Amino acid sequence: MSTPLTLERLNASPPDVAAKMLDGLYEHTPWIAGQAMAHRPFQSLAHLKHTMAQLLNEAGADAQKALICAHPELAGKAMVSQTLTAESTNEQQKAGLTQCTPEEFAHIQQLNADYNAKFGWPFILAVRGPRGVGLTKRQIISTFERRLQGHPDFELAECIRNIHRIAEIRLNDKFAAEPTIGQQVWDWHEDLARHSDPGFAEQGQLTVTYLTPAHQACAADIAQRMRGCGFDEVNVDAVGNVVGRYLGTQPEAKTLLTGSHYDTVRNGGKYDGRLGIFVPMASVQALHQAGQRLPFGIEVVAFAEEEGQRYKATFLGSGALTGSFDPAWLDQTDADGTTMRQAMQAVGLPATLPAIQALRRDPTQYLGFVEVHIEQGPVLNELNLPLGIVISINGSVRYVGEVVGQASHAGTTPMDRRRDAACAVAELALYAEQRAAQDGDSVATIGQLQVPNGSINVVPGVCQFSLDLRAPNDAQRNALERDVLQKLQAICTQRGLSFSLEETMRASAAPSAPAWQARWEAAVAATGLPLHRMPSGAGHDAMKLHGVMPQAMLFVRGENAGISHNPLESTTANDMQLAVDAFSHLLHQLATESFQAF
């Protein structure tokens, strides 16, 4: 290995020399590094990586396919792994593909053949994976099998994303710039994910619902980890939230509140919620290791319950802090008939209203609330951006509905005499789709759709559907809702149908507090990355805190098209590192502001 590169040398060298330094990042495709040199100076490796990704993006599909085809096939790699270049051997050794059985090798060869036949280019996978230590053979083969099912457009983009990830890992190697804190945060997630509710754990699934033994084990782990990071006070509160406090320089100083939830949906991902606990913990750990205190306290709360899986009591953990714990929840039963009160008592919580109501925070004692969260959507993944700034948590409204027409014989009922309930819902679906698209950042979804007991030869007399409408502010959500419902009425009037609708959920938008959003923007800018502002389509604990104090969120890119509530949910150690960097920046900027204010 040569001596590690530095950004200073890269920025200072003549273009051709600098480009040469990046040789081998992209397989037989030196033009990417070459063109990137015109964009110097690079503020950070993240800046350099994003610049190269953008250049390839602008080069178009043909250039992208050429790059993909410059990569050897995975099966070839498995066979000739002894003859690969230093970097490649390094990659191979860290992955699990060097020890293939003949059967596995044959299977990979078949996958390769099928993949090439379907897409016309070789399968690309960053075999060192999101942590950089290598995927297992099983992971590689199952990813191959899964991606073989995808659409060509998506798969092309996914190959390019994997190539960028390979380049990123190679760049880390060249610059000896391991994302060590990101890797540590990655490992914390991995470690916490060993706890799962019985029945799910056996199937290899991650499921942690409110107050189960796995949930309690998570709480204990998080509390212990907080103590290890150097938090001054760590306790589990009356609803099971794990609260860590890192004191400021002045005892009377206000506190920055942050955190997210540690419960999961059934068969969920490892990062949803937990990333927003561990990222601030890593920043506090860094302060503690440096012996630093800030002019304000930091309170990291690992919320016990956000997903509402065991009990229909979403945002229970954050709701307890805002005084919106519903007393009726205590008498709710789970699927086994256990009340929440009994579940609390069983784990040693007081299970009394006064104890819970005492958790309510006095907003005057807090600076505000910030939350880091995995995006749970495809936007950052598609834009090759590790971080995004949330402008608002979307307001939403949900309905379930039914259109009723007249079931009739598909052969004998002329088109002009039909009362087809499904065609009406089809019209609604297409209207909702284009109406939401008009706004740019509204979304409308018909996720449930069915003709009950439909027959191939019967004109649908009934069609059931759901409707989910969201927008970054309530006025925009309301306008979308009004238009969609008016359209439903118009469709049914025009077609001679009737309909019923039931509203099942309505939540106000939670726009980010401008000052706090600006702090996140400064923090992201400090990483060298371009800013991308976006609404949050999903609900988060920050929605609850929004009711009592200013809040703003930071999104971290999700891999696999941002899939969430799914075991495929993922991000990378590099992205986690950037999230910690951004969080630490926010802390230090806040300290500077506080210093200036006092």
Place this chain on the structure above:
Amino acid sequence: MSTPLTLERLNASPPDVAAKMLDGLYEHTPWIAGQAMAHRPFQSLAHLKHTMAQLLNEAGADAQKALICAHPELAGKAMVSQTLTAESTNEQQKAGLTQCTPEEFAHIQQLNADYNAKFGWPFILAVRGPRGVGLTKRQIISTFERRLQGHPDFELAECIRNIHRIAEIRLNDKFAAEPTIGQQVWDWHEDLARHSDPGFAEQGQLTVTYLTPAHQACAADIAQRMRGCGFDEVNVDAVGNVVGRYLGTQPEAKTLLTGSHYDTVRNGGKYDGRLGIFVPMASVQALHQAGQRLPFGIEVVAFAEEEGQRYKATFLGSGALTGSFDPAWLDQTDADGTTMRQAMQAVGLPATLPAIQALRRDPTQYLGFVEVHIEQGPVLNELNLPLGIVISINGSVRYVGEVVGQASHAGTTPMDRRRDAACAVAELALYAEQRAAQDGDSVATIGQLQVPNGSINVVPGVCQFSLDLRAPNDAQRNALERDVLQKLQAICTQRGLSFSLEETMRASAAPSAPAWQARWEAAVAATGLPLHRMPSGAGHDAMKLHGVMPQAMLFVRGENAGISHNPLESTTANDMQLAVDAFSHLLHQLATESFQAF
């Protein structure tokens, strides 16, 4: 009662006198009869009835609502039935509404109130019903309950249709023109419907599937009834068809083949198939009673199996006559594991291929095949026409398909980054709807539609659907199919989705033989009714015979929007009478043609 009216008197009297003769047909609405007089002379009562229905149709919705509102409420009728006019009392006595309990009366009052509140006019029902002998209290109340659920447009038309039925019954009374043969045919259906398969019969359902005891009882009843009608030969053949032959004047004369099926779908109607057996039987009965023989034989076949319910062997009965009995069918098993061979043996059929193959008819011995069938669609019902002439049995093709996109979070996936499988199928449904409508007589139906395991907050990744396309000729069906499938491809390409399609059925169109269609047209014209030519959207036994001899069908209006494969399937004794009149006309015209030809 005054002496019965005659058409001669009505046609010959001065307009105001003639109109006065029809007083009371339409409740407090003498203008209908008044205007009708300009259309004299009437060829038949059917002609008069249709003329009046047309006049009201042209008068528009306001005039129709005024007529509806001229009728007293049903609850009022029930209460004051002692004080009604002669006709009304007659109607009341024949219906079951005079003996209401206080609870029933209160329930009817509530239905009246709900109905008026929903529609703004009183509920109208021809309480003497399709047979003219009166509906039961239970029938009246359940019809009321059902129609309360309908759409206002449809319910307005349904009230008007009931008013025309009331007028028809009153006209029958005035002219002492009871449709006695129609009533007899009605009674034959009623009598045959007492046989139903076990399990279904207990629920009051009509279900007669191949070779069950109920099916065998039907065969025996039909055979006995044929003998009673004067058929010369009656037998049950090797597949269970009941074959009746009424010989012609010459033993070597060719034979007219007619008939339809006596099996039913599960929980089906009483008229589907059976009408095409009983109508020709009534015509033969009339010939026999008049001691008449025609210069050709008449062979009425009650086909044992058309619906393919117990075994997947549709058109088994008619197929045996055309040599298309599939030998593999004998080894098919029903839901209980009984093979068709075993089922045949159990009822004493030979169950051998030679015996079945011997049923194949020699087409040179036949003039052609005609079939009377209930429409099973809404067209004649909407047009106030008792009879319709079939121009073709539509060709059809069916598919089941699946569009695959990418399931993703409904909140976090922007509209421009979705691969929504359901929106693609929605687009297909609307395209198929408008494309079929372009042809006028093609139909396209997506009868099955579902997002499997859809969630309110998940963009549909998969959407399953069925596709049923039909047209009066194969070229038109093929063009429709080509356009719809091309559109599916275009939608999926444009949206970045994939799809799969499986063809599950394809049947060629069976256009009516022009000479035979012309005979039906002459027969309908002879009833005084306007001609309405229409395709048959459903398949019929005539499709099978189409392969070996000329065929043409006559449709009879279905009540209740032509609903079929449903216990609500119905027609009226008057319409049955007209069908028998038309069938007899066809026989006599054929006799005349034969006489001229010889």
